[in-house]
């Protein structure tokens with residue numbers, strides 16, 4: 511089941527440096543220009559409580575077991591969904607979320623070894639599924655070059671190394687392949703405006719909006 515609402519729930523997934531935030535911003539601008547109400551948000555985060563949990567999740571000075579990270583991602587998500595996403599969808603807004611539950615499956619299960627069934631149970635508990643999910647796919651070296659050019663400090667996940675990132679990328683591809691009705695893989699080496707145009711066409715084709 512997706513959801514009972516008039517809005518549209520769009521999620522963007524992929525590794526760090528894939529260009530999710532840039533593409534989400536471009537898509538939000540496009541829908542606003544079409545006269546739609548848009549909520550552009552992110553995970554972990556999006557509400558005051560979820561942003562507080564995000565700070566703990568990304569901190570490099572607080573060790574947390576993989577299952578503890580999983581529960582914290584879902585605690586943040588529960589607040590985000592109930593306080594921000596569901597009400598926005600109910601009033602007909604377009605919600606564009608930079609990462610959602612596929613990130614937990616890719617990072618915590620494929621990357622860190624948490625049981626897939628445990629994460630699937632938590633996804634059922636949250637019970638809010640995107641209408642469409644874009645997986646932004648870029649080769650690891652392209653992502654690294656982009657991140658090096660940006661030059662920000664690295665967080666808990668960015669410190670994990672190449673093998674971890676390869677498992678995460680494999681996880682995203684496995685999810686996208688298993689759910690072709692919801693998921694679209696996008697070649698994210700394209701220019702940002704081309705990515706946005708490709709996503710807009712995908713949304714129209716899949717949802718009729």
Ligand code: Z5A
Nearest residue numbers: 526527528529530531532553554583613614617656667702
């Ligand atoms: N995480 C998790 O483990 N479990 C979960 O359930 C969830 C998350 C929800 C959050 O990090 C971390 O939490 C994340 C996974 C984990 N860590 N990792 N890795 P975050 O929110 O701080 O960061 P991120 O999601 O990884 O985003 P990012 O590093 O900022 O990457 P991005 O949003 O995909 O890329 P960007 O900021 O749009 O672009 C990066 C640079 O490339 C920037 O300088 C752009 O100008 C440039 N760029 C963007 N697009 C293009 C194109 N198309 N061409 C050329 N250059 C571009």
